[in-house]
Amino acid sequence: MTAILKIENLHARLTGGREIVKGVSLVVNPGEVHAIMGPNGAGKSTLSSVLVGKAGYEVTAGSVTYLGRDLLALGAAERARAGVFLAFQYPVEIPGVNNMYFLRAALNAARRGRGEPELDAAQCLKAVKAKLKLLDIGDDLLKRSVNVGFSGGEKKRNEIFQMAMLEPKLAILDETDSGLDIDALRAVSNGVNRLRDPNRAIVMITHYQRLLDYIEPDFVHVLSEGRIVASGDKTLAAELELSGYAAFGKAA
Amino acid sequence: MCGVAIDPAMTALQDAFLTVAEAAREPAWLAQWRNRAMQGFIELSLPTRAEEAWRFTDLRPLITPRGLPAQAQAASADPFQLAAHRLPGEAHRIVLVNGRVAPDLSQIGELPHGVWLRSVSETINLRPDLIRAAFDVSDAFGAQSFAALNAAFFSDGFILAVEPGVVLRHPVEILHLGEAPDSQAYHLRNAILVGADSQASVVETYIGSGPGWTNAVTNIDLGGGAVLRHVKVQAEDAAAIHLAVTRARLAETAHYDSFSLITGARLSRQDIQVAMAGEGASLQINAAYLLRNDQEATIAPTVDHRARGGQTNELLKGVMADRAHGVFLGSVMVREGADDTDARQLNRNLMTSPTARVDTKPELTIHADEVKCSHGATVGDLDEAALFYLESRGIDPVAARTMLIEAFATEVLDVAALPSEIDAYTRRYLAAWLEGDSQ
Numbered sequence: 001m002t003a004i005l006k007i008e009n010l011h012a013r014l015t016g017g018r019e020i021v022k023g024v025s026l027v028v029n030p031g032e033v034h035a036i037m038g039p040n041g042a043g044k045s046t047l048s049s050v051l052v053g054k055a056g057y058e059v060t061a062g063s064v065t066y067l068g069r070d071l072l073a074l075g076a077a078e079r080a081r082a083g084v085f086l087a088f089q090y091p092v093e094i095p096g097v098n099n100m101y102f103l104r105a106a107l108n109a110a111r112r113g114r115g116e117p118e119l120d121a122a123q124c125l126k127a128v129k130a131k132l133k134l135l136d137i138g139d140d141l142l143k144r145s146v147n148v149g150f151s152g153g154e155k156k157r158n159e160i161f162q163m164a165m166l167e168p169k170l171a172i173l174d175e176t177d178s179g180l181d182i183d184a185l186r187a188v189s190n191g192v193n194r195l196r197d198p199n200r201a202i203v204m205i206t207h208y209q210r211l212l213d214y215i216e217p218d219f220v221h222v223l224s225e226g227r228i229v230a231s232g233d234k235t236l237a238a239e240l241e242l243s244g245y246a247a248f249g250k251a252a
Numbered sequence: 253m254c255g256v257a258i259d260p261a262m263t264a265l266q267d268a269f270l271t272v273a274e275a276a277r278e279p280a281w282l283a284q285w286r287n288r289a290m291q292g293f294i295e296l297s298l299p300t301r302a303e304e305a306w307r308f309t310d311l312r313p314l315i316t317p318r319g320l321p322a323q324a325q326a327a328s329a330d331p332f333q334l335a336a337h338r339l340p341g342e343a344h345r346i347v348l349v350n351g352r353v354a355p356d357l358s359q360i361g362e363l364p365h366g367v368w369l370r371s372v373s374e375t376i377n378l379r380p381d382l383i384r385a386a387f388d389v390s391d392a393f394g395a396q397s398f399a400a401l402n403a404a405f406f407s408d409g410f411i412l413a414v415e416p417g418v419v420l421r422h423p424v425e426i427l428h429l430g431e432a433p434d435s436q437a438y439h440l441r442n443a444i445l446v447g448a449d450s451q452a453s454v455v456e457t458y459i460g461s462g463p464g465w466t467n468a469v470t471n472i473d474l475g476g477g478a479v480l481r482h483v484k485v486q487a488e489d490a491a492a493i494h495l496a497v498t499r500a501r502l503a504e505t506a507h508y509d510s511f512s513l514i515t516g517a518r519l520s521r522q523d524i525q526v527a528m529a530g531e532g533a534s535l536q537i538n539a540a541y542l543l544r545n546d547q548e549a550t551i552a553p554t555v556d557h558r559a560r561g562g563q564t565n566e567l568l569k570g571v572m573a574d575r576a577h578g579v580f581l582g583s584v585m586v587r588e589g590a591d592d593t594d595a596r597q598l599n600r601n602l603m604t605s606p607t608a609r610v611d612t613k614p615e616l617t618i619h620a621d622e623v624k625c626s627h628g629a630t631v632g633d634l635d636e637a638a639l640f641y642l643e644s645r646g647i648d649p650v651a652a653r654t655m656l657i658e659a660f661a662t663e664v665l666d667v668a669a670l671p672s673e674i675d676a677y678t679r680r681y682l683a684a685w686l687e688g689d690s691q
Contacts, residue, residue, distance in 0.1 A: 052644055055636075080646035092641035096659025102645070105655070109646030145659075146641075162645065 002068055003027050004170050004201040005051075010062035012050045019060065020046040022226030028170070031198040035212055036205045037237065038223035039245040044205045045089070047223070048174045052086040053079050066170065080106075081113030085168030087159040089175040094146040099158075102146045103128055103165060110166045131164045135191045153184030160191040171195070173204045177211035189214030209241045222248045261319020262294060268322055269404055278376060282383070289403030296397040308579040308611045309550055313519045314465060314493055316435045321465045323405060324350040324436035329429050331357060339455055341673045343425040344369055350431055350464070351407040351438030361422075366415035369424060372441055375411045382413050386443030386471055396523070399497050402469045406441035409468075412454065416447035416475060423453040423481075423674065430460030430492060440468040444482070448475035448503070455483040455674055458516070463491040466517075470498045474506035476530060481509045483674055487681050488516035490545065497523045504530030504559070511668045513678050514541035514549050515685040521550040528555065528562040528590070537566040540664040542657075542685045543576035543608075550579035553597075557590040557620075564595040569664050571657055572601065572608035583615040584627065590620045597627040602660050604634055604653065654686050 005028040012021040021043045028034055038044050050057050051064065053076035064071040071079060094102070107127070108118040119127065125142075132139055135157055147155050156176060163171050173192065177185055192215050196202065204211060212220070212234060220236040221228045222245070229248050230236060240248070269290050273283060299306040314320065327350045334347060334357060346369070347357035353371035360369055368375070368382060376383050387403075412424055430438055446452050458466060466488065474480055488494050494517040500508050512522060526535055537553045555564050570578035580599040601610045612629040634656050642652035661682060665675060 054640055054644075075649070076640065076643040077646050077648050077652075080644055086644050088641070088644075092635075092637045094635075094638045094641065094656070094659065096663055097638075097642075097655055102642070102655075105642075105647050105651070106645035109648075113646060166645070 001029060003029050003065070004067060005203070006065040008063050008065075010047075010050070010064060011060045012046055012057055013060060014046070015056055015058050020226055021050065023062070024223070024226070024228055026221065026228065028201045028203060030201055032219065033196065033202045033204070033215065033217045034219045034221065035217040035237065036203060036221045036223050036228075037207070037209070037240060039207065042223040043226040044207075044223055045174065048086065048172050048205050051172060052076060052084060077109070080166075081109050083110075083113065083169035085163050085166055085171045087156075087163060087171065087173045087176050089178060091147045091150075091155040091159055093148045093150075095148050097146045099144055099146050100125070100128070100142040103142075103162070106162065107165055128165065131161060134164055134194060135161045136187060137161055152179040153181065153187070156180055156184065156188050157191065160188055160195070164191065164195055169200055171200065171202045173202065175206055176204065177206060177208060185211070185214060209237045212237045224248055261315075262297075264319050266290070266294070272323060272405060279380060282376065285387070286404050289400050293397055293400040293404055296400060299397055305552070305581060308577075308581075309521060310519070310548060320401075321435040321437040323407060324430075324432045324438055324464060326350060326352050327431055329354065329357060329431060334427060334429065337427055337457055337459055339423065339425045339673065339677050342422045343455070344422060345425040345427065346371070346410050348408065348410075348426070348428045348440070350429075350436070351440055353408050353410070364418055364420060366418040367420055368411065368413040370411055372406070372409040372411055379411075382411055382443075382445070385445060385473075386411055386413075387441070396497060398467055398495050399469050402439045402441060402467050405437070405439040406469070407439055409440045409442040411443050411445075412452065413443075413445040414447055414450040414452050416450055418447070418450045420450070420452040423455050426454065426456040428456070428458045428460070428466065430458070430464035430466060430488065431462065432464040433462050435463050435465060437465045437467055440466065442468065442470040444470065444472045444480060446474050446478040446480050449477040450475065451479040453481035453483070453671075453674070455485070455677070457485040458488050458494060460492060461489045463489070463493070463518075465493040466495065468496040470496070472498065472500035472508070474500065474502045474508060476503045477505045478503070479507045479509075481670075482511070483670065483678065484510075484512045484522075485678060485681050486512065486514045486516050486520060486522070487684070488520070490516070490518060490547070492517045494520040496521070497525070499525045501527045501529050502533035502535065505532040505534075506530060507534045509536045509668075510538070511664075511670060511678070512539040512541075512551070513681055514539065514551070515543075515681060517549070518546065519548050522552065524551075524553040526553070526555045528557045528564070529559060531559045532561040533559065534563040535565070536668070537564070537568070538664050538668040539568040540571075540661045540682070541568075541578055542571040542661060542682070543578055544573040544688070546575050548577040548579070550581060552581040553583075555584045555595065557584070557586040557593045557595065559590055561592045562590060562595070563593075564597070566597040567664055567667050568599045569661060570599070570601045570610065571604065571661055572610055573604045575605070575607045575609075577609040577611075579610075580612040580614070580629065582613065582627070584617070584625065586618045586620045586623050586625065588619045591622045593620060593623045593625065595623070595625045599629040600660075601629070601631045602633065602657065603631060604657065658682070658686055
């Protein structure tokens with residue numbers, strides 16, 4: 001079985017800055033859900049940014065292999081078309097870009113990436129409407145500009161909705177629970193759980209254990225000062241909840 | 253400064269004027285009027301950068317080794333070439349080629365009773381009263397040298413006159429094609445006179461090839477309660493020059509709705525001078541200008557609130573790529589007694605390249621009480637976070653840029669809320685510009 005994601009001894013930093021990720025190694029196989037937990041400043045957002053190819057970061061050592069390919073050699077859009085998806089912690093508002101228009105561009109990019117024919121506007125609308133039901137989202141959202149005028153919960157739901165549309169092989173959920181009330185958290189989690197698939201891997205990056213009550217991970221990793229200091233099953237998260245991050249600080 | 257000696261060129265221009273005047277065989281009053289305009293131009297000469305209103309405008313591309321470009325000769329055009337630029341749906345169409353109405357390409361169709369739509373050259377002979385009314389609307393050659401030069405040299409143009417109480421259902425479509433192979437001038441003089449409680453819409457499109465110079469003056473007079481929608485698409489050749497002055501006078505409760513899309517010409521300038529003369533007149537000026545390479549465009553709306561309760565809304569947005577230069581010179585004046593004026597003026601600019609240039613000068617002068625006025629300008633570049641968000645969804649960087657530029661520019665179209673056929677027509681020219689961006 002080919003791993004979906006294989007991170008080996010990854011070192012990374014903000015361009016020109018000090019090293020933030022200091023030797024992370026991780027293997028994620030199809031069907032698995034991994035949670036990477038850590039306190040502020042542990043390197044969580046640097047790690048996710050490097051994985052999706054955000055500008056302004058540099059890898060100083062190590063490698064990232066995605067389905068056998070060198071992920072770091074690809075641009076952000078190429079990674080997305082190859083099936084890597086990031087659910088943003090802060091989804092970006094884009095005034096003037098209609099949500100439906102944006103979804104069609106993204107969906108057709110993903111389909112091109114998979115070698116599938118592009119969808120016309122009518123076909124796309126049909127596909128979108130089917131998935132909207134899955135996440136219990138009203139279709140008035142389609143008429144608005146991307147994320148403009150959305151509540152915090154709507155923005156996060158929209159991220160998972162896009163994930164459902166784009167059908168990635170690797171989904172990275174960056175602090176998806178932040179800023180959500182309990183109802184929104186439940187709705188988002190239900191959406192993610194429905195997208196669990198034997199051929200798909202999910203990596204959740206989170207500060208709090210709360211999300212893991214709703215989306216149960218197969219593996220939990222503790223990230224501290226740029227390194228994975230502990231790995232285990234979901235019981236590790238519960239342990240972490242009791243003892244706090246400090247207990248794991250200097251392990252490994 | 254232009255840095256070009258104008259004196260020998262001026263002599264050549266005067267010679268040219270005499271030739272034109274002799275050949276014109278126009279009524280004596282008009283010949284006299286042209287003559288005065290020529291004298292006016294000689295006194296004014298070309299504007300220089302020492303003048304505030306021309307400080308940002310580089311007129312050098314206009315000056316040929318022999319001075320100002322000479323008047324273009326009449327020419328014909330390929331109807332198939334024009335077909336792509338036609339307004340969809342029914343319209344009263346006038347096609348001009350190199351500054352002259354081409355009757356065989358025009359199709360005015362049936363006009364309602366009380367509507368005059370003809371070329372200037374025909375109107376001079378058939379309805380001199382309209383020509384006088386049209387050209388006396390505002391001072392023809394007092395302040396602006398290019399308007400004076402235009403008055404001296406104009407070759408043709410269109411006259412639309414709508415009698416009071418008439419609604420012109422279909423738009424008037426004016427298509428100007430400039431095809432001169434070298435620097436030649438198209439001096440166009442137009443007038444739109446809309447009587448009290450009448451309604452009309454006019455869509456002007458300027459296209460062509462080669463380095464021709466369009467110098468257009470359009471006088472607009474709106475009677476009480478009249479409504480005019482005026483759309484202009486300037487998509488001239490990248491080597492062309494386009495200077496245009498539109499002057500409008502609005503009587504009480506008249507409404508003038510102006511929309512411009514500017515993507516063409518190496519050097520262009522659009523002056524829109526509006527006198528809010530009657531109580532409760534309302535005005536919308538919306539414009540999008542998208543420039544690349546070494547294009548330079550100035551848009552200069554000047555609004556003069558002279559009566560109570562006037563309303564002005566302006567949204568003008570510029571996109572500057574490469575080394576392009578966009579200039580906004582906006583001025584709103586509220587005179588003494590023009591109380592309860594509500595005027596808003598906003599210029600927003602997007603620079604997509606570090607070598608692009610923007611100058612923006614929104615001005616507001618208020619001499620009345622109880623007014624609501626605002627003005628502002630912004631200059632920014634593409635939102636990096638939005639670009640990354642689009643890329644993270646598989647959209648290529650170039651396509652993502654285009655999407656954001658389009659979103660920025662189309663806000664003006666959304667605000668303008670043009671009738672669907674005109675809206676779709678305008679968006680085609682916008683799309684053509686954006687396509688050029690993604691190449």
